[in-house]
Amino acid sequence: MGKEGQRVTSLYKRLPLKDRHFTCSKIIGRRFACFAQRLSHRRKQSQCDLLNESTGQLPATCSSAASNNLNWNCRVKMTQQMQNLHLSQSKKHSTPSSPNAAKRLYRNLSEKLKGSHSSFDEAYFRTRTDRLSLRKTSVNFQGNEAMFEAVEQQDMDAVQILLYQYTPEELDLNTPNSEGLTPLDIAIMTNNVPIARILLKTGARESPHFVSLESRSIHLNTLVQEAQERVSELSAQVENEGFSLDNTEKEKQLKAWEWRYRLYRRMKTGFEHARAPEAPTSACLMVTSSTSLTVSFQEPLSVNAAVVTRYKVEWSMSKDFCPLAGEIIMENLQILKYTITGLTTGQQYFVQVSAYNMKGWGPAQTTTPACASPSNWKDYDDRAPRHKGQSEVLEGLLQQVRALHQHYSCRESSKLQTSGRKQSVSRSLKHLFHSSNKFVKTLKRGLYIAVIFYYKDNMLVTNEDQIPIVEIDDSHTSSITQDFLWFTKLSCMWEDIRWLRQSIPISMSSSTVLQTRQKMLAATAQLQNLLGTHNLGRVYYEPIKDRHGNILIVTIREVEMLYSFFSGKWMQISKLQSQRKSLSTPEEPTALDILLITIQDILSYHKRSHQRLSPGLYLGYLKLCSSVDQIKVLVTQKLPNILCHVKIRENYNISKEEWEWVQKLSGSESMESVDHTSDCPMQLFFYELQMAVKALLKQINIPLYQARNFRLYTQEVLEMGHNVSFLLLLPASDDVCTAPGQNNPYTPHSGFLNLPLQMFELVHFCSYREKFISLYCRLSAVVELDSLNTQQSLREAISDSEVAAAKQRHQQVLDFIQQIDEVWREMRWIMDALHYARYKQPVSGLSITKLIDTSDEQNLKKINSTSSHIDCLPSPSPSPEMHRRKAVSGKQ
Numbered sequence: 001m002g003k004e005g006q007r008v009t010s011l012y013k014r015l016p017l018k019d020r021h022f023t024c025s026k027i028i029g030r031r032f033a034c035f036a037q038r039l040s041h042r043r044k045q046s047q048c049d050l051l052n053e054s055t056g057q058l059p060a061t062c063s064s065a066a067s068n069n070l071n072w073n074c075r076v077k078m079t080q081q082m083q084n085l086h087l088s089q090s091k092k093h094s095t096p097s098s099p100n101a102a103k104r105l106y107r108n109l110s111e112k113l114k115g116s117h118s119s120f121d122e123a124y125f126r127t128r129t130d131r132l133s134l135r136k137t138s139v140n141f142q143g144n145e146a147m148f149e150a151v152e153q154q155d156m157d158a159v160q161i162l163l164y165q166y167t168p169e170e171l172d173l174n175t176p177n178s179e180g181l182t183p184l185d186i187a188i189m190t191n192n193v194p195i196a197r198i199l200l201k202t203g204a205r206e207s208p209h210f211v212s213l214e215s216r217s218i219h220l221n222t223l224v225q226e227a228q229e230r231v232s233e234l235s236a237q238v239e240n241e242g243f244s245l246d247n248t249e250k251e252k253q254l255k256a257w258e259w260r261y262r263l264y265r266r267m268k269t270g271f272e273h274a275r276a277p278e279a280p281t282s283a284c285l286m287v288t289s290s291t292s293l294t295v296s297f298q299e300p301l302s303v304n305a306a307v308v309t310r311y312k313v314e315w316s317m318s319k320d321f322c323p324l325a326g327e328i329i330m331e332n333l334q335i336l337k338y339t340i341t342g343l344t345t346g347q348q349y350f351v352q353v354s355a356y357n358m359k360g361w362g363p364a365q366t367t368t369p370a371c372a373s374p375s376n377w378k379d380y381d382d383r384a385p386r387h388k389g390q391s392e393v394l395e396g397l398l399q400q401v402r403a404l405h406q407h408y409s410c411r412e413s414s415k416l417q418t419s420g421r422k423q424s425v426s427r428s429l430k431h432l433f434h435s436s437n438k439f440v441k442t443l444k445r446g447l448y449i450a451v452i453f454y455y456k457d458n459m460l461v462t463n464e465d466q467i468p469i470v471e472i473d474d475s476h477t478s479s480i481t482q483d484f485l486w487f488t489k490l491s492c493m494w495e496d497i498r499w500l501r502q503s504i505p506i507s508m509s510s511s512t513v514l515q516t517r518q519k520m521l522a523a524t525a526q527l528q529n530l531l532g533t534h535n536l537g538r539v540y541y542e543p544i545k546d547r548h549g550n551i552l553i554v555t556i557r558e559v560e561m562l563y564s565f566f567s568g569k570w571m572q573i574s575k576l577q578s579q580r581k582s583l584s585t586p587e588e589p590t591a592l593d594i595l596l597i598t599i600q601d602i603l604s605y606h607k608r609s610h611q612r613l614s615p616g617l618y619l620g621y622l623k624l625c626s627s628v629d630q631i632k633v634l635v636t637q638k639l640p641n642i643l644c645h646v647k648i649r650e651n652y653n654i655s656k657e658e659w660e661w662v663q664k665l666s667g668s669e670s671m672e673s674v675d676h677t678s679d680c681p682m683q684l685f686f687y688e689l690q691m692a693v694k695a696l697l698k699q700i701n702i703p704l705y706q707a708r709n710f711r712l713y714t715q716e717v718l719e720m721g722h723n724v725s726f727l728l729l730l731p732a733s734d735d736v737c738t739a740p741g742q743n744n745p746y747t748p749h750s751g752f753l754n755l756p757l758q759m760f761e762l763v764h765f766c767s768y769r770e771k772f773i774s775l776y777c778r779l780s781a782v783v784e785l786d787s788l789n790t791q792q793s794l795r796e797a798i799s800d801s802e803v804a805a806a807k808q809r810h811q812q813v814l815d816f817i818q819q820i821d822e823v824w825r826e827m828r829w830i831m832d833a834l835h836y837a838r839y840k841q842p843v844s845g846l847s848i849t850k851l852i853d854t855s856d857e858q859n860l861k862k863i864n865s866t867s868s869h870i871d872c873l874p875s876p877s878p879s880p881e882m883h884r885r886k887a888v889s890g891k892q
Contacts (some may be wrong), residue, residue, distance in 0.1 A: 011098040023768040031874040070115035144172040189267040196307040276308035276356040279365035287655040290376040296337040306357035375656035394775035445549035490778035514788040541759040552591040556606040615723035619692040625738040632754040641763040652725040711845030721768035730837040
């Protein structure tokens, strides 16, 4: 912000709150009025010059008075176009706009500021709608000339306003004016670094006319010489004509030309004093894949009085860069990083970077390291990617399953026609006496589905101010783990619910599991019909249970706006909670009460389970604990779809050399047998691993002396997807998975969660392998249902032909299940890591004692001062049961 902007801000902050609206608009108004006045002066001057050219007279301007200092209110800028004025005017605009256009622009802006903004900063940054409406009211406003005006006057605030109000295309930033200059040229030749940088970030470029140093120097000399001649001519005319109306106008024109002469002189001096930039700093070369290298760098320490406008990256297979293998000119300076692609795997490349300003290219800076070979850790033993071709296999299986369904549905349609008609009649009679098309108001002992649609702080409720709930079954088994997991897979195929229901034969002698699945499909279809939408969202990772025998399966979906649904309305969550709290009086809260109590935690889980890590290499902590019927994974509440982790570096790729170093270090007997000196190429990677291990142990609250038996997983680098890679830190083999009642000497801080293994895998793949998990869930849900159907058909088959047909189809389903399981096993990296971590003989992995000194007394004292108790691994995150107890104790 310029001095004027700082003065305005300081004055604004000292004012009482009630006077800030008016005063802010008034101060900005004065500045815009001056800006509009100068722009109007440019219009008048251009018109006068056109008129004088046609009559053969000297140009005259219609400008207001000006002085020579740099103050915005006092400076006058001569905007006469020195060359080809008529051509420039006809090229950019057919007719000049009204001289009062900029004033109207300010007036519209000022009125908006008075009525709708409470701070000085908000006056500059309005919504896109306001900008569009403002643009409509200022059709004649010439943004290109206004930008030149602001840059020449060195007004940073005006430049920022114009760049925010208009796009670079609307401002015509890169079209030279009649003097052959762009706004960026003026900024860099006057050495206005702040304005030059903000122009570069928005895509501004130098004039294409300056193809060499000589051409730029000649052009500047010409501008200075012509301006000097005009000043001399006007000075002579003013002295000869004496006092007259025409002479007054010429005096104004003389002052404007004098200002422009000083501007060109300043630009010429800036160009003459500038030198080529120094070499870029912190040039770092990284191996980012088996065919690419990435170079990152920083600006030169000294730009030698000229702003750097571009960089050049060169690479070669020779140390002296002769011949070059390639080069690239970087004109986008927002990110000083470039990835060189299409390289040969294993080939050594040298890379260097140089900077450019208006005086030319500076010296090149060689990267650190000077050379690198594109590679990936899989090149170490020629391993195939874990995820290669799995989605394609599932797509083929899904097509086969659908084709098989169509074949059998045609054969069995006639057989089921009679019984289906009887069922439809009985169901229609039943619907006359049971309102099954309505939501459940109160829970009785049974299995239910609850749907949470939310938008910000609002959620969808029924017309009776209830959460939309339908009943699945009024009688169920105590354990629904497998049914719940199958229902979770349905969240990837909500639109296929009707097709699934039609594929299940109607039979009164179906197994209990098949009947439960049928009822789940029926309840889901009922919810879809009532709400008028197929998409019911994601399933919460665990069902909510109470002591009354109710089990509530919760689906969650975030909508983009407050849609209108067939059955329901929107209500604030806090209001719904308060209403329920006033109505619920039982000492033992129901599953619905628990849902409302924990709804903020449920929504928080849903939002965070969709988030992904930024690209990079991470170190994750694999820790599991087992319960009676399932295994749970330790994750953080902030990101429940990934293991506890810390970031190692931005580069997600591990090169062949780095992985070879890890394998060599894991196989060595002692830390001293591997070179860790500063000359070692792997020193940086070694240091990054050290810092990551220490940070992760601190995060999970494990002292260094208790982590002596921890090791790194050296079987593979886990490539999660979306350029996220993981190395794993494993506990001792006996502590990887804790059994019930087994003590564990680790107590992580708060903020952790124990997620069921199957649910963790689902939410993890939904974030990092979306296509694969969608295909797998669709296929698995259908084939599981087919397996139950074929088993039922085998039990009901009577004749030999029926038995043979049932066996044939059941075998087909079993073959599908086997192929799906094979694909699933290849994708389940966590099970491979678990088996590896629990394998005791020989001791596997890279011991962290080869990375850090666990006997460091200083670290021991530091950690002992903050962790003085030993307890078991964290219990699962507050479950509905825990919330229920808290609610009961609070009422008592």
